[in-house]
Amino acid sequence: MSNYSIKDLEQLSGIKAHTLRIWEQRYNLLSPKRTDTNIRFYDDDDLKLILNVALLNDNGYKISKIAKMTVEEMKSEVLKLTERSFAYDDQIHSLIIAMVELDEDRFEKIISTNILKIGFELTMLNIIYPFLSKIGILWQTGSIHPGQEHFISNLVRQKLIVAIDGQxxxxxxxxxxxxxxxxxxxxxxxxxxxxxxxxxxxxxxxxxxxxxxxxxxxxxxxxxxxxxxxxxxxxxxxxxxxxxxxxxxxxxxxxxxxxxxxxxxxxxxxxxxxxxxxxxxxxxxxxxxxxxxxx
Missing domain, CATH: 3.40.50.280 (Cobalamin-binding domain)
Known part of the structure; x- marks a missing residue:
């Protein structure tokens, strides 16, 4: 289980920390935990929730409607969206969720679908590298655990080796x-x-x-x-x-x-x-x- 600051959530979701605090107060979207020294932090479930909220909000869903959804309803809507949307930010959000959940099947499906749609090179430049950049900073600061970083790095490495062998x-x-x-x-x-x-x-x-x-x-x-x-x-x-x-x-x-x-x-x-x-x-x-x- 990883711990995230509100700045980490901002960086990964693209939603300003100020907006996250407003949504937290107005819609009770998040329930931050506190350390023994009373410092607020968020866990993997909070991160997945905010990534889903961000993706839905970016695709036209009003926050008032999103706040009324259950976690399962949100997840279902997000899966539908990512299957038909090829916006880079949407795909990056989905990859982050796959990383947090250590979901190899979902990661594989996202990458393979994008490679078929836009090609390997554009998938690397516009989706995988921005994604790795986001999680790389968090890994260096200890916000995500090494197991998550190794999980993703090895899957990307496998894709690269296969692509290289084809040249x-x-x-x-x-x-x-x-x-x-x-x-x-x-x-x-x-x-x-x-x-x-x-x-x-x-x-x-x-x-x-x-x-x-x-x-x-x-x-x-x-x-x-x-x-x-x-x-x-x-x-x-x-x-x-x-x-x-x-x-x-x-x-x-x-x-x-x-x-x-x-x-x-x-x-x-x-x-x-x-x-x-x-x-x-x-x-x-x-x-x-x-x-x-x-x-």
């Missing part, structure tokens, strides 16, 4: 070496980069998580890639990031190095000339379009 290399294009530094385990962004590169006809050498420097050096010498791609989310961190970038630039001076991740984006770093910061995944897509087109 066959037919020759040509540029050569990219993808890896995560030693100690770095957050692989989803790197996997999606792999998918984008392969879908654009480029050659990918994929080393994956926690790559020792010696292995990276050896593979680079053998394959001599045009580009290195890495994502630094947790490791290296802090004061270690700048010397790590400088070392990469020096060791692989003949390659273009594309970097992204929490420890890179928005940090005060001196970026070497052959290193390019990718602020968003869409940056990688735009960068690919700047390269020679591959048939």
């Amino acid at each position: 066959l290399y037919s020759g040509g294009g540029k050569k990219f070496l993808l890896y995560l530094p030693e100690g770095e385990l957050h692989e989803i962004s790197l996997l999606f980069s792999c998918y984008l590169l392969k879908s654009h006809g480029h050659k990918v050498i994929y080393l994956g998580q926690n790559t020792p420097d010696t292995d990276l050096n050896n593979v680079y010498k053998v394959h001599q890639p045009d580009f290195l791609v890495t994502v630094i989310t947790t490791s290296p961190s802090g004061e270690q990031v700048q010397p790590y970038l400088d070392s990469l630039s020096e060791r692989f001076s003949d390659a273009v190095i594309l970097v992204s991740g929490y420890q890179i984006v928005g940090q005060e770093l001196t970026i070497p000339s052959n290193v390019h910061v990718m602020h968003y995944l869409k940056d990688i897509k735009e960068y690919l379009h700047s390269l020679t087109s591959v048939v």
Whole structure:
């Protein structure tokens, strides 16, 4: 069972904390609990309720009508809506509920339906990544438990691997070496980069998580890639990031190095000339379009 602040509910549902407090008082929608030190918090049931309320409200249901519904009536209406609505926010709300309930079947249905409707790439960019961004901040602050985060990450990872396997290399294009530094385990962004590169006809050498420097050096010498791609989310961190970038630039001076991740984006770093910061995944897509087109 996870604990959420009203700011967490605001972030996940898109409903302002001020509005949530008004609804709480006027319609008795929520029943916040209190810690031993009298701090208000909300549980998983409260989060699911507010996500359902937000989805219904966004689709034209008046709050006065929603407040009169039972939990089951709300859930039934939400399921009907999400089956016929492909608004991104609606789908993201549904994924959050599936995460809270650890409901693999529901998660699978939401993702598969969206992939069929709008394709894998748009599903990743417009639904899965905004969803992961919402829950990632909560996971880092301890508002959701690691089991929920691992549950979702592994399901997304499975989807990515299947999509990557469907991209066959037919020759040509540029050569990219993808890896995560030693100690770095957050692989989803790197996997999606792999998918984008392969879908654009480029050659990918994929080393994956926690790559020792010696292995990276050896593979680079053998394959001599045009580009290195890495994502630094947790490791290296802090004061270690700048010397790590400088070392990469020096060791692989003949390659273009594309970097992204929490420890890179928005940090005060001196970026070497052959290193390019990718602020968003869409940056990688735009960068690919700047390269020679591959048939």
